Amino acid sequence: MMLIERYIVREVRRPLLALLGVLTVIFASYTASRYLNEAAGGAMGLGNVLRITGYKVLIALEVLAPVALYVSVVIGLGRLHHDQEMTVLSAAGMPPLRPYLAVGMLALPAAIVVGFLSIYGRPWAYAEAYALEAAQTSDLDLSRLRAEHFNVNTDTGRMILARRVDEFDGHLHDVLIYSDSHQRNHLIQAREAWLRDADPAHPVLELRDGFSYSLHQIGTRDRTVHFREMTLHMEPVETAPEYKRKAASTAELAASSGMSERAELQWRLSRGPTALLLALLAVPLSRAPPRRGRFANMLPVTAVFALIYYAGGMLKNLVEKGNFPAWPGMWWIPLLMAIALFIVIRRSGRA
Numbered sequence: 001m002m003l004i005e006r007y008i009v010r011e012v013r014r015p016l017l018a019l020l021g022v023l024t025v026i027f028a029s030y031t032a033s034r035y036l037n038e039a040a041g042g043a044m045g046l047g048n049v050l051r052i053t054g055y056k057v058l059i060a061l062e063v064l065a066p067v068a069l070y071v072s073v074v075i076g077l078g079r080l081h082h083d084q085e086m087t088v089l090s091a092a093g094m095p096p097l098r099p100y101l102a103v104g105m106l107a108l109p110a111a112i113v114v115g116f117l118s119i120y121g122r123p124w125a126y127a128e129a130y131a132l133e134a135a136q137t138s139d140l141d142l143s144r145l146r147a148e149h150f151n152v153n154t155d156t157g158r159m160i161l162a163r164r165v166d167e168f169d170g171h172l173h174d175v176l177i178y179s180d181s182h183q184r185n186h187l188i189q190a191r192e193a194w195l196r197d198a199d200p201a202h203p204v205l206e207l208r209d210g211f212s213y214s215l216h217q218i219g220t221r222d223r224t225v226h227f228r229e230m231t232l233h234m235e236p237v238e239t240a241p242e243y244k245r246k247a248a249s250t251a252e253l254a255a256s257s258g259m260s261e262r263a264e265l266q267w268r269l270s271r272g273p274t275a276l277l278l279a280l281l282a283v284p285l286s287r288a289p290p291r292r293g294r295f296a297n298m299l300p301v302t303a304v305f306a307l308i309y310y311a312g313g314m315l316k317n318l319v320e321k322g323n324f325p326a327w328p329g330m331w332w333i334p335l336l337m338a339i340a341l342f343i344v345i346r347r348s349g350r351a
Helices: 003-040 046-082 085-091 098-137 241-247 250-255 259-285 298-320 329-350
Strands: 159-165 172-181 184-197 204-216 223-233
Touching (some): 003 046, 003 098, 046 085, 046 098, 046 259, 046 298, 098 259, 184 223, 241 259, 250 259, 259 329
């Protein structure tokens, strides 16, 4: 790396680390405060709040990292333009394409990381966050249940009463479980109960040393069973179609022919190139007018980012609904960005 490139990279990297840190802290604080309200009401444990906040932050980095990189290029190069350092470097013979090369050296590895997060990290985080949230809205998170209280799930109609709840391992002690289905009332009393498998698709509850009562609501065909150990397969938690797509692996999306899956796949694959092109487009946008403040060009900078971001979201919705051709589909955004960048670089080379 040449001296000029190293200097420009340093000027951009400094605000990048600060901005990314600030944006991450702000987003994490907002997310944590949202779920802490549920924790205060006993609907979620503190450990799960921290876990789901971490998943949400990992998901958000797909957007936060390109934003921080884009703004950092504008701030870093904007300072060099404001202090006339870029003018001095140009007068000393620096080619007009050198700033693009310097920014590309920093933006390329950042874009690779963003692409990796979008293709692998984001779906994994969505799957984990979904499983955790599904556990909160069902009976799957036993540690959040309140001891010596009637914990009723209005969705399933199941009631759980436990004398003691172990918050560390989620085991229930001296537990009573009531549910009704198909003209029968089911009542289970056990000394101990715990969740063996918290997968929302097939949750499994283990019970030890108790009785199971099945009471017929009309006739007299009641049943009583004494057990040492019993395995209870609970009803799976329904998954929203949109969440299924976001949590699906990239390989599963590639094998699907659905328009919604294609749109999600194109979104993931285009995040890396879009982050790279966005950082390179920030180079010409960092040039502030003479005798103006360092942040005089923030309005067009913000407008360009908003246009690209909202155009991507709108195009994704159109592809999902089949109102836009699947090919090139969402690739129109990076394609148009590349064309605009080529025109700007060509003009800079002629100047």
